[in-house]
Amino acid sequence: MVIPCIDMKIILIGAGNLATQLAVALQKKGMTPAYIYSRTRESAEQLSERLRDVPYSTDISQVPTDGDLYIFAVKDSALLDLVSRMPSNRGLWVHTAGSMDMEVFAPYTARYGVFYPMQTFSKERETDFDDIPIFVETNHTDDTERLQKLAGRLSTKVYEATSEQRKYLHLAAVFACNFSNHLYALCDRILSEHGLPFETMLPLIRETAAKVADMPPAQAQTGPAIRYDKNVIDKQMALLSDPTMRQIYDLMSRSIHETNKH
Amino acid sequence: MVIPCIDMKIILIGAGNLATQLAVALQKKGMTPAYIYSRTRESAEQLSERLRDVPYSTDISQVPTDGDLYIFAVKDSALLDLVSRMPSNRGLWVHTAGSMDMEVFAPYTARYGVFYPMQTFSKERETDFDDIPIFVETNHTDDTERLQKLAGRLSTKVYEATSEQRKYLHLAAVFACNFSNHLYALCDRILSEHGLPFETMLPLIRETAAKVADMPPAQAQTGPAIRYDKNVIDKQMALLSDPTMRQIYDLMSRSIHETNKH
Numbered sequence: 001m002v003i004p005c006i007d008m009k010i011i012l013i014g015a016g017n018l019a020t021q022l023a024v025a026l027q028k029k030g031m032t033p034a035y036i037y038s039r040t041r042e043s044a045e046q047l048s049e050r051l052r053d054v055p056y057s058t059d060i061s062q063v064p065t066d067g068d069l070y071i072f073a074v075k076d077s078a079l080l081d082l083v084s085r086m087p088s089n090r091g092l093w094v095h096t097a098g099s100m101d102m103e104v105f106a107p108y109t110a111r112y113g114v115f116y117p118m119q120t121f122s123k124e125r126e127t128d129f130d131d132i133p134i135f136v137e138t139n140h141t142d143d144t145e146r147l148q149k150l151a152g153r154l155s156t157k158v159y160e161a162t163s164e165q166r167k168y169l170h171l172a173a174v175f176a177c178n179f180s181n182h183l184y185a186l187c188d189r190i191l192s193e194h195g196l197p198f199e200t201m202l203p204l205i206r207e208t209a210a211k212v213a214d215m216p217p218a219q220a221q222t223g224p225a226i227r228y229d230k231n232v233i234d235k236q237m238a239l240l241s242d243p244t245m246r247q248i249y250d251l252m253s254r255s256i257h258e259t260n261k262h
Numbered sequence: 263m264v265i266p267c268i269d270m271k272i273i274l275i276g277a278g279n280l281a282t283q284l285a286v287a288l289q290k291k292g293m294t295p296a297y298i299y300s301r302t303r304e305s306a307e308q309l310s311e312r313l314r315d316v317p318y319s320t321d322i323s324q325v326p327t328d329g330d331l332y333i334f335a336v337k338d339s340a341l342l343d344l345v346s347r348m349p350s351n352r353g354l355w356v357h358t359a360g361s362m363d364m365e366v367f368a369p370y371t372a373r374y375g376v377f378y379p380m381q382t383f384s385k386e387r388e389t390d391f392d393d394i395p396i397f398v399e400t401n402h403t404d405d406t407e408r409l410q411k412l413a414g415r416l417s418t419k420v421y422e423a424t425s426e427q428r429k430y431l432h433l434a435a436v437f438a439c440n441f442s443n444h445l446y447a448l449c450d451r452i453l454s455e456h457g458l459p460f461e462t463m464l465p466l467i468r469e470t471a472a473k474v475a476d477m478p479p480a481q482a483q484t485g486p487a488i489r490y491d492k493n494v495i496d497k498q499m500a501l502l503s504d505p506t507m508r509q510i511y512d513l514m515s516r517s518i519h520e521t522n523k524h
Contacts, residue, residue, distance in 0.1 A: 017484070075489065075491070076486075076491055076493060076494055077489075077491060077493065099486075099494050099497055099498065118462065118463075118465075118466055119465065119466055119469055120466065120469055120470055120473065120482070120484045120485075121484065122473070122477070122482065122484070124477070125473060125476055125477070127469075131465050132465055133462045133465060133466075157462070157465075159462070165456060165458060167497075167498075167501060168452055168453065168455075168456040168458060168501065169453070169458060169462070170498070171452055171498050171501050171502070172449040172450075172452040172453050172458070172463060173449070173463065173466055174485055174486065174487075174498065174511075175445045175446075175448050175449040175452065175511075176445060176446055176449040176463050176466060176467050176470070177466050177467070177469075177470045177484070177485065178483070178484060178485030178486075178487060178488075178514075178518070179445050179510075179514045179518075180442040180445050180446070180467070180470055180471075181470050181473075181474070181479055181482055181483055181484075182479075182483065182487075182514055182517060182518045182521070183437045183438060183441050183442050183445070184437075184438055184442070184474050184479035184482075185478075185479035185480045185483065185521060186437050186517075186521075187434040187435075187437040187438040187479075188434075188478060188479050188480070190430055190433055190434040190437065191430065191431075191434050193430075194427060194430040195427075196427060196430060196431060196434070198474075198478070198479075199475075200380065200395045200419070200421070200431070201380075201434060201435065201438050202474070202475050203380075203381065203393050203394055203395065203419075204380055204381055204382065204395075204435055204438060204439050205438050205439070205442070205471045205474065206471055206472070206475075207381060207382055207389075207439075208382055208438070208439045208442055208443050208471070209442075209467045209468055209470070209471035209472075210468070210471075211382065211384070211387060211443075212443070212446050212460075212464070212467065213461075213464050213468075214387055215384070215386070215387070216447075216450060216460070217443055217444075217446035217447035217449075217450050217460075218447045218450070220382070220384065220443055220446075221440070221443055221444065221447065222279070222382045222383065222384070222439070222440060222443070223382075223436055223439065223440030224338075224361075224436065224440075225436075225440060225444075226440075227337065227339075229337070229338060229339060231338060231339065232338055232361050235361055235429075236361065236429075236432070236433050236436060239429060239430065239433050240433070244513070244516070244517050244520065245517075247513055248441075248513060248514070248517060249436075249437075251506070251509055251510055251513060252440075252441045252444055252510070254506070255444060255448075255506050255507075255510060256440070256441075256444045258506065259444070259447060259448075
């Protein structure tokens with residue numbers, strides 16, 4: 001099958017969870033990255049193989065300078081250093097970070113922007129990009145259109161968002177995804193300490209997540225904290241031997257109760 | 263269509279979220295409760311109508327004494343009082359509470375137990391009982407079998423669990439469901455304060471919940487806290503003006519980092 005190509009030479013900087021899933025999704029849509037850079041040979045090799053032998057380097061100075069789009073999908077802490085060492089070129093440079101201002105590129109290149117897919121990525125679990133919200137921003141209207149077009153090939157949900165808005169999107173995502181997942185991990189710990197299988201929790205976890213598509217989360221709230229059922233709360237606190245878990249239980253219960261009073 | 267009936271006269275005590283969903287699910291399987299008690303006339307009437315005119319009362323002394331199964335689906339704080347005022351009878355009495363010992367019935371009746379469906383219930387959202395784990399326990403082997411049979415008509419996932427195990431199941435459920443939902447509510451608050459739609463978060467929330475069916479939650483963890491990316495963490499803390507939300511952010515981030523170090 002011949003997939004019509006978007007006329008863009010894409011250079012991918014990074015080979016971590018997000019870079020991997022993004023590259024796989026791009027390839028599926030006929031937009032295989034032309035070149036990969038990764039700090040570590042192992043990651044570069046792994047991703048190169050997965051994409052059926054895309055050339056790669058672990059030396060940023062070797063990255064081709066004739067790319068149309070440079071996607072920096074790396075940890076925030078590595079981004080600035082890599083950007084400063086990238087050979088200068090005329091391509092559009094974008095990063096994928098929620099909390100980084102677009103202007104980090106300004107000292108180094110003329111055309112730049114952000115391509116932020118809001119999802120949780122793991123190397124092992126293939127991500128379906130179809131309904132992942134992608135937030136784009138660039139410093140030129142033309143480039144915004146180009147980036148929207150590319151994003152639109154991956155997902156049906158493409159939005160323009162300023163760096164300021166993106167900061168709050170990322171913050172909100174940390175609450176909804178990273179912190180929720182940690183609660184699942186604490187739940188897993190409680191169960192395994194008492195010989196109970198985590199899988200019994202999956203229908204509850206699924207329904208809790210599904211419910212908020214139908215009603216606002218504050219309205220979907222159930223459990224002892226919303227009624228501030230002190231009897232249950234005290235009994236449950238007493239079951240927790242770990243001081244951090246007890247603190248989390250206490251703080252979350254009070255916060256639920258506060259929210260509900262308004 | 264004639265649905266074969268389980269030979270049990272079921273009396274439902276309560277007409278709240280769980281009682282409503284349970285009654286609807288029982289009716290679907292040809293096991294409509296024969297009588298409803300509720301403290302408030304409004305709830306009793308509403309549920310009675312929904313079940314197509316099941317008789318009801320708001321006076322516990324009026325509840326029929328020839329029932330086979332009495333299901334107490336009420337708030338923990340109301341349970342003991344209702345149990346103590348229930349007219350004595352030879353039926354099997356069960357409650358649906360996660361954190362209540364089965365022995366609360368012992369002073370009042372001879373045959374008793376627990377029927378604990380682990381799910382989050384709302385009156386407005388119909389609950390599919392098919393894969394809801396139901397944990398049962400009684401003080402007689404025969405009654406355990408009867409209760410398992412009834413539960414098996416509603417769900418494919420029926421387990422026996424002692425009161426001690428059930429306490430930890432309920433505690434774990436509070437972390438996985440009630441606290442996660444509250445994080446969704448905080449996420450909603452952040453977004454609405456900045457004119458961003460909550461629906462952009464739904465794919466992320468869904469994927470976060472789906473992921474833990476494939477891998478243990480500790481392994482699924484992503485985000486700034488797991489890398490302890492102090493730069494992002496500090497920037498995000500500074501965006502939160504609400505002191506409780508800042509406390510939650512701080513505590514959860516430290517807990518994620520601690521968990522990941524082990």
